[in-house]
Amino acid sequence: MRILLIEDDSDAAAHLAKNLRESGHVVDHALDGEAGLNMATAGDYDAYVIDRMLPKLDGISILNRRREDGDETPALFLSALGEVDDRVKGFKAGGDDYLVKPYAFPELLARIEALGKRRTAPANVTTRYEVGDLEIDVLTRTARRDGRKIELQPREFRLLEYLMRHAGQVVTRTMLLENVWEYHFDPQTNVIDVHISRLRAKIDKDFDKPLLKTIRGAGYTITEDD
Numbered sequence: 001m002r003i004l005l006i007e008d009d010s011d012a013a014a015h016l017a018k019n020l021r022e023s024g025h026v027v028d029h030a031l032d033g034e035a036g037l038n039m040a041t042a043g044d045y046d047a048y049v050i051d052r053m054l055p056k057l058d059g060i061s062i063l064n065r066r067r068e069d070g071d072e073t074p075a076l077f078l079s080a081l082g083e084v085d086d087r088v089k090g091f092k093a094g095g096d097d098y099l100v101k102p103y104a105f106p107e108l109l110a111r112i113e114a115l116g117k118r119r120t121a122p123a124n125v126t127t128r129y130e131v132g133d134l135e136i137d138v139l140t141r142t143a144r145r146d147g148r149k150i151e152l153q154p155r156e157f158r159l160l161e162y163l164m165r166h167a168g169q170v171v172t173r174t175m176l177l178e179n180v181w182e183y184h185f186d187p188q189t190n191v192i193d194v195h196i197s198r199l200r201a202k203i204d205k206d207f208d209k210p211l212l213k214t215i216r217g218a219g220y221t222i223t224e225d226d
Contacts, residue, residue, distance in 0.1 A: 074115035
């Protein structure tokens with residue numbers, strides 16, 4: 001894929017561009033919004049990765065202008081702004097995905113590569129996930145089971161969101177450490193076990209059918225299957 005990265009933090013951009021190139025992608029980089037808009041207008045890209053807060057022209061304005069000109073290139077916003085209203089503004093501007101800093105590179109890479117596939121398919125931004133009678137809304141950061149609201153702490157929601165995004169798949173401890181805690185090493189603690197236990201108590205304890213399962217020796221999964 002040919003990717004346009006618009007990011008004013010030169011060190012962060014250099015690190016991200018290096019990782020993307022090592023993953024087989026071609027990356028062009030713009031340091032400010034005005035340069036990014038010019039490059040997007042003149043170039044032919046498979047995806048945009050745009051920081052929200054940029055000098056000269058902010059990320060929302062860049063994408064608004066490209067969408068007004070009929071540009072349907074998939075776009076992912078990167079931002080430290082992670083409130084619901086911030087994410088909603090990103091999607092309303094025409095963004096296809098929104099990732100809050102700090103992020104784990106494997107997740108960013110997976111999201112960018114998923115965006116590339118949308119050039120040949122209708123845009124379909126998924127903001128709700130369901131497994132059986134359990135559902136979450138990533139925009140409002142809410143979770144419900146059988147219509148009953150489940151109160152989750154931020155880390156618990158992030159853990160549940162990651163599991164729901166990979167429903168039916170085995171998620172390893174390493175995947176959780178990297179994508180939920182942003183650890184690229186094993187902290188040698190029981191942090192995952194504690195949070196899994198708390199999450200299971202909230203989403204399964206008062207219901208007939210457990211959804212969160214431990215796969216011995218492998219990891220965890222959320223599924224309706226027994």
